[in-house]
Amino acid sequence: MMEAKKTYCDFANALDAGDANPNKQYHDTEYGFPIADDNELFARLILEINQAGLSWTIILKKKADFYRAYHDFDIATVAAYQQEDIDRLLGDSGIIRNKLKVNAAIYNAQQLLKIQGECGSFKNWLEAQHPKNKQEWVSLFKKHFKFTGGEIVNEFLMSIGYLPGAHQESCPIYNQLLFTKPMWMQQGE
Numbered sequence: 001m002m003e004a005k006k007t008y009c010d011f012a013n014a015l016d017a018g019d020a021n022p023n024k025q026y027h028d029t030e031y032g033f034p035i036a037d038d039n040e041l042f043a044r045l046i047l048e049i050n051q052a053g054l055s056w057t058i059i060l061k062k063k064a065d066f067y068r069a070y071h072d073f074d075i076a077t078v079a080a081y082q083q084e085d086i087d088r089l090l091g092d093s094g095i096i097r098n099k100l101k102v103n104a105a106i107y108n109a110q111q112l113l114k115i116q117g118e119c120g121s122f123k124n125w126l127e128a129q130h131p132k133n134k135q136e137w138v139s140l141f142k143k144h145f146k147f148t149g150g151e152i153v154n155e156f157l158m159s160i161g162y163l164p165g166a167h168q169e170s171c172p173i174y175n176q177l178l179f180t181k182p183m184w185m186q187q188g189e
Helices: 010-014 023-029 038-051 056-069 075-079 083-090 099-119 122-129 134-144 150-159 172-178 183-187
Strands: none
Touching: 010 023, 023 056, 038 056, 038 075, 038 099, 038 122, 038 150, 075 099, 083 099, 099 122, 134 150
16 A cells, blocks of 8 residues: 655745755744754744845855854854954855855844843733734844845744744644644734
């Protein structure tokens, strides 16, 4: 008896099963899943910023190098980076060496420290903003952070479950996510 093939999002279905492409694992285990840890939220934001102008596959292949280079995305550590850290990052071939993106990571970490001081956590701040549409989120992010245009904010928020669209309804991950999201997030979709 032949096993029925699961239907995934069109993008995931198009991936070659034997390929070393990391997108399938990301699709199945991370994309659209809520994140509670502030450092992980910061990591996702910085990875999305670094993806601008590049493919997500490049970022996923460099993900471990990003974590190493940015001290596991510890917000307080990155917020305290000095010129020697900027020079180190710009010389690190394992990551994206773009001065604007490096400076944005440091600035955004500093902003997150302020947000944590006011709201207790980045996660609390995000939850306090809900519900918003994409344009409202983009305006809010541009007020607080650098290098956060419409696509970056949209992808960041979809990737952590705050905006719909990460998965098609026919995808088994879509149904799995319905059980991992807080009720208020499900009602906003």
